[in-house]
Amino acid sequence: MFGYIVRRLLQAIPVFLGTTLLIYYMVFAMPGDPIVALFGDKAVNPAVLEQLRARYHLDQPFIVQYLIYIGGILRGDFGTSFSGQPVGTILAQTFPVTIRLATLALLFEMIVGVGVGLISGLRKGKFFDASALAVSLIFLSLPIFVIAFVFQFFFAIKLGWAKPTVSGEAGWGELILPAIVLATISIAYIIRLTRASVIETADQDFVRTAYSKGLSRRRVIQVHILRNSLIPVVTFLAVDFGVLLVGATVTEGIFNVPGVGRTLYQAIIRGEGPTVVSFVTVMVLIYLVVNLLTDLLYAALDPRIRYGK
């Protein structure tokens, strides 16, 4: 087990180098000069332009820029944004916000998705099941920005239950509305996944055996059906957590959440290479770690899976 983890972590090193190189190249290849854009429509002072290019190493060939950047990262220096803030600080400010948002969204997915899916599965074909399927189909087919705008308009502007946007503190309470929006699409998926899994498990021999042993229905559902049907759901949730951490750009923009997605979007628009690459790099690392944890979780849930020596 330990050896397996070490091997997986070592594998992460080439993945890390490869992705940073690729992303750095893509930012480098982005057309247009971000320094020229800094001047807006106004006159460009050529001498100032040259100096700013040199300050951000934009006058160097690609590979030199990349090596300077990687060298900085190894010393714990992620570079600075155009507004003079160390990218490391920006990372430290935005990731906690996005982690809170993703955790909340995951919580909603678990409670609502697994709950509704379980009841649906146990009452296959009944009214609750049919309506849950219908509602989840609606949410599955709506793009997230539609859900976000509709929720923002009704719950925040019309009903006043929450504020339309999130303040700088981005506390747990404020993040509930965007988290629900973020969770809706996955909830629909989890309902269906749980339902199918519960139906399949409920037909298994060991469930019949449990009933015939005289166990209460509650105990059969909790211990035998639920635990066994959760394996695919838990792995989906784990992967989804990784996605939530990196992919909330649209929702964060609409609710003005000062998190990773919004900051990254702004950095891309402004062509701030160091910010973009550092953010994406951290995202890649998170994804690698979450994937590893997911695989370990598999083994914990299903004793038949073993990661060998």
Add this chain to the structure above:
Amino acid sequence: MRRITLAAGIAAVATAVALTLTGCASGGNNNLITTNGSEPQNPLVTTNTNETGGGLILDSIYAGLVYYDAKGAPVNEMAESITSSDNTNWDIKIKSGWKFTNGEEVTAQSFVDAWQYGAKLSNAQLNSYYFDIIEGFSYEEDTTLTGLNVVSPTEFTVTLAAPQSDFPLRLGYSGFYPLPKAFFDDPVAFGENPIGNGPYMLQEQGAWKHNVDIKLVKNPDYQGGRKPANGGIDIVFYATMEAAYADLQADNLDVMAGIPDSALKTFKTDLGDRAVSQGAAIFQSFTIPERLAHFSGDEGFLRRQAISMSMNRQEMIDAIFDGTRQPARDFTSPVINGWRGDLPGADVLDYNAAKAKELWAQADKISPWSGSFQIAYNADGGHQGWVDAVANQIKNTLGIDASGAPYPTFAELRTAVTDKTIATAFRTGWQADYPALANFLIPLYQTDAGANDGGYSNADVDALFTQGDEAKSVDEANTFYQKAQEILLQQLPAVPLWYGITDGGYSTKVKNVEFGWNSVPLLYNVVKN
């Protein structure tokens, strides 16, 4: 019974969530006026801030020699007097007893040091070109502005390289603000926590929360004419205008400058008399460079006139901007003192299909038209709608092939424009730095001027600009600038389209909201109900 337990559990959780949702909806600092802004692109240094996000903050925390009132007229702020007999040698006296918020006295030296720093090449300040009118400025090497001399703590003189009749008008721009000694000790740290002498100051060290907001409170020592009627302002950085507008509708944002395109149709009904719509110092156009085939010399003038007359500006404004623009009548803006809507030759901006075809045919006699006409724009700025409309109107009237040419980003378009590799017409726009006709004209159409993207050059125009600069008064200067505009209307170095409009609104919690000539709300006047 047991089945119900699970459902009841879910219901309980849902109720708890709903309760938290309502419970946490309140909070925030109620004393400050909130307004929308955007994360400054650069450290908050007066000589290095050239965009609106940082400009809004600097204008609030600094007091310059003059400030602009709602109409754009300069009012002495720190200046006691700004005088000159020849428009070249200026004598500036400042009021005494003013302090930066760290206690340091604001003296003539504070101004001179700041300007010297901003002009010095190796400091790489984005506003350095602002000082090129002062004697001693160089684009090639580090120099001292020899034109700046401190006479006494309350007086300094400025010698310009050439006469500038509108020099006092420029002095309200943020590049001309004074800087305290603390800045020169550590410019980097200062850019994070700037110290000013204006109506407001940072609430505390680290009040600038990047990508979130910046909180400013009233500066008790401020003595100028912009005395705050409120306790302070919280400038909230929004990623999108839509998010800010949602907050405005929910009364969660007090003063909003700008309205998102998606709400242009509805904002006047949404907000009622809390909606604001007035003229702005914004001029929009597209530029057809001289060097394009068929667009040089007399042929080019004819073709530009034909293109200008082939468009129905009002129709496009109504269809695309819901009426929130004003058709252009010249190259400046109606909010600027000296503007005239009836310049001789302004009929070239009227829709006249027959005349347009006739002029185009005349040009064809010089050299027959070939190829297609394209207008480049940046796709990240919401320009596609009007560019396509302009292209369609040209196509329909003149019967030539015309279309938009999108560039993915602003950076890419500006790079192609400034290095003069662009091989099509392109969108251009100008927002005034200071409220003067000259600011709309000289930087754009003088030979080799910094923002003369089309490469336009006309000796008569240049001469009129110089005469304007040397004039005894702004009014006299304006007569020369208007004469220059008459030539520009014939030759159309840029094809004027429309003037921008200041859109905005405010919440039910505030009153006395007024927007200035530069589309920025006069936040110091806003009062909480």
